[in-house]
Amino acid sequence: MPGTPSPAAPRVLIVEPTSSAFGLIHEARARGLHTVVASHDQGDRRLPDPVRDSVGTLLQVDCNDEAALGALAAGLHARTPFTGVLSGDEFYVATTARLADRLGLPGLPVRSAAALRDKALMRARVAAAGLRVPRYAEAADAGTLTAAAALVGFPAVLKPAASAGSIHVTRVDDAAGLDRAYRELLHDTRPDDVGGYLDGRVLVEEYLPGPEISVEGYVHQGRAVVVSVTGKILSPEPHFLEIGHIAQAELDDAARERVESYVDAVCRALDVSLGPFHCELRLVGGEPVLVEIGARLPGGRVTVLTEWVTGISLPRIMLAAYTGGDVPSAAVAGAPSAKYAGVHNFTAPGTEVIQAVHGLERVRAAGFVREAVLRARPGDRVPPFGDFRCRLGFAMFTADTHAEALAHQAALAGMVTFA
Structure with a gap:
């Protein structure tokens, strides 16, 4: 098969790839690397067929069992x-x-990585560096929840301390709403996308008014390099579901400079020392305030949008950074294929079971749409509205202006309906 790495090719281990990380597999193969993928490879974590066809070696292991994963990886690394x-x-x-x-390989400092997964640690370290973060307090039961609310005040945002994908991130305006949102969180027994469950630890934090953006970039030689700024289109509150994204966001030069300076300082505070980052911010009175940062590729097809509008491949940069490669060469931009690009995520709020889907062919026929995928089929149950689990598919599009991109997203929101 063309492009198949030789048996002697350098080997890279990718742990439980999902979403944007599928691009790592294809990028590694294109660069002649042998990909070893560790995955549970069952149920919701089963690798899609087009992805598994590009995998060099598949290791079936529950990556939530860190001891088993570590022993397997160490044994292979020794040989x-x-x-x-x-x-x-x-x-x-x-x-x-x-x-x-x-294993003695390039990676984030262990102490840094812990704070990147725990939002309370994250906020504490960023605040200690003198940067603004939302006022917040931790809670783990009804008693500490009441105390947290007294400290933070209302309106507030309730969120799990170590989850992702907007799961149970909820605006609350009073004590009754907070109690209701927390009980819903505790009673949610559904897994996340990698088989994990909520542990009841939460943050109650200050509600930040203002538009939300994400900053896509990478760290090289101690400096955060911003590649793109993505505008978010969120669902109506009390939820914060990402309905769509537009790359790039419209920021004037002064606002862009403030964002880039703040993100660089956040990366330094958390010792994000290499590789890509995805930093979510609210602009409060024009000033950036941290929502969270991940030392990873962005999800929601944002890696693709970023490459369309900048010509820069974040998966290529990640491979170079984590294999000791030439990051500046990996970060050289190709020719952008669009001035602006966006994605709209299809949802069906209020629908419990899909009886029929209308309008998908109209979406695919739209001249501005490059790709449209619908995962839901008649007969499927629809997860409750509010987080990434309720997204039923997406359409990706391009535009010549930011205003046109917003208009395309609004048009797509009305094209597909579910009965």
Whole structure:
């Protein structure tokens, strides 16, 4: 098969790839690397067929069992060393940092990775560096929840301390609403996208008014390099579901400079020392305030949007960073294929079971749409509205202006309906 790495090719280990990390597999193969993928490879974590066809070696292991994953990886590394180990999902950033440290491979400092997965630690370290973060307090039961609310005040945002994908991130305006949102969180027995469950630890934090953006970039030689700024389109509150994204966001030069300076300082505070980052911010009175940062590729097809509008491949940069490669060469921009690009995520609020889907062919026929995928089919149950689990598919599009991109997203929101 063309492009198939030789048996002697350098080997990279990718831990439980999902979403954007599938691009790591294809990028590694294109660069002649042998990909070793560790995955549970069952149920919701089964690798899609097009992805598994590009995998060099598939290791079936529950990556939530860090001891089993570590023993397997160490044994393989002793026989045929890896050149790098990369996290394929937000939930394995800390796991991968510990594994890289054990194997003597490039990786994030273990202490840093712990704070990147725990939002309370994250806020504490960023605040200690003198940067603004939301006023917050931790809670783990009804008593500490009441005390946290008294400290923070209302309106507030309730969120799990160590989850992702907007799971149970909820605006609350009073004590009754906070109690209701916390009980819903405790009673949610559904897993996240890698088989994990909520542990009841939460933050109650200050509600930040203002638009939300994400900053995509990478760290090289101690400096954060911003590649793109993505504008978010969120669902109506009390939820904060990402309905869509537009790359790039419209920021004037002064606002962009403030964002870039703040993100660089956040990376320094958390010792994010290499590789890509995805930093979510609210602009409060024009000033950036941290929502959270992940030392990983962005999800929601944002890596693709970023490459369309900048010509820069974040998966390529991540591979170079975590294998000791030439990051500046990996970060050289190709020719952008669009001035602006966006994605709209299809949802069906209020629908419990899909009876029929209308409008998908109209979406695919729209001249501005490059890709449209619908995962839901008639007969499927629809997860409750509010986090990434309720997204039923997406459409990706391009535009010549920011205003046109917003208009395309609004048009797509009305094209597909579910009965």
